[in-house]
Amino acid sequence: DGGITQSPKYLFRKEGQNVTLSCEQNLNHDAMYWYRQDPGQGLRLIYYSQIVNDFQKGDIAEGYSVSREKKESFPLTVTSAQKNPTAFYLCASGMDPYNEQFFGPGTRLTVL
Amino acid sequence: GNSVTQMEGPVTLSEEAFLTINCTYTATGYPSLFWYVQYPGEGLQLLLKATKADDKGSNKGFEATYRKETTSFHLEKGSVQVSDSAVYFCALSDRSNDYKLSFGAGTTVTVRA
Numbered sequence: 001d002g003g004i005t006q007s008p009k010y011l012f013r014k015e016g017q018n019v020t021l022s023c024e025q026n027l028n029h030d031a032m033y034w035y036r037q038d039p040g041q042g043l044r045l046i047y048y049s050q051i052v053n054d055f056q057k058g059d060i061a062e063g064y065s066v067s068r069e070k071k072e073s074f075p076l077t078v079t080s081a082q083k084n085p086t087a088f089y090l091c092a093s094g095m096d097p098y099n100e101q102f103f104g105p106g107t108r109l110t111v112l
Numbered sequence: 113g114n115s116v117t118q119m120e121g122p123v124t125l126s127e128e129a130f131l132t133i134n135c136t137y138t139a140t141g142y143p144s145l146f147w148y149v150q151y152p153g154e155g156l157q158l159l160l161k162a163t164k165a166d167d168k169g170s171n172k173g174f175e176a177t178y179r180k181e182t183t184s185f186h187l188e189k190g191s192v193q194v195s196d197s198a199v200y201f202c203a204l205s206d207r208s209n210d211y212k213l214s215f216g217a218g219t220t221v222t223v224r225a
Contacts, residue, residue, distance in 0.1 A: 004155075006155075033213075040217070040218075041217055041218075042116075042201060042215035042216055042217045042218055043156075043201070043213075043215045045212055045213070048212065056210075058212070090155050090156065092155075092156075098144070098205070098211055099144075100146060100158045100161055101158075101213060102158070103148075103155035103156040103157070104155050105154055105155045106153075106154065106155045
């Protein structure tokens with residue numbers, strides 16, 4: 001089955017700790033994206049990558065970091081510098097930037 | 113820059129009622145327009161899309177027509193079911209913004225039996 005997987009579904013961390021969220025896709029898509037969703041708000045773009053070994057900041061990149069070493073994988077690290085990290089994080093991929101994006105099931109991060 | 117404005121929710125309907133969710137946009141060029149749906153606790157799923165003026169996207173009984181003259185992409189369904197309860201997002205992508213998706217705030221729809 002082709003798709004996007006994110007793990008874990010729920011994640012709890014103590015304040016001050018870095019945490020890495022996993023995103024894997026087997027759709028052979030070149031483009032991958034990370035979004036943050038807060039209650040009652042639309043999605044905000046954190047980082048995106050249109051090709052392996054290259055990525056760009058989105059609208060709210062501060063306090064986050066990514067890597068794109070493989071086409072299938074685009075992990076997101078939420079660092080201790082992120083002031084308000086508790087949120088629902090969504091990963092997406094697309095064949096190319098011009099067409100629709102396909103979303104994973106999301107990871108809900110709670111920082112205690 | 114690009115922006116998407118959706119009607120505010122929440123919207124509560126009875127089963128078999130008619131649903132309309134208004135969406136208007138601002139874009140520099142000629143964007144592609146999308147409706148995504150998010151069921152509770154899940155990621156987003158593409159519901160329908162339209163890539164040029166007067167195109168009509170349709171799926172699962174939902175329809176939306178790309179209206180360039182009114183910069184709108186309103187979502188409609190003639191007879192909703194309880195299973196249509198979800199959050200609906202209007203979005204656009206445009207060359208001027210490197211084809212990144214710009215989302216509306218989302219509209220929560222609850223359908224009661």
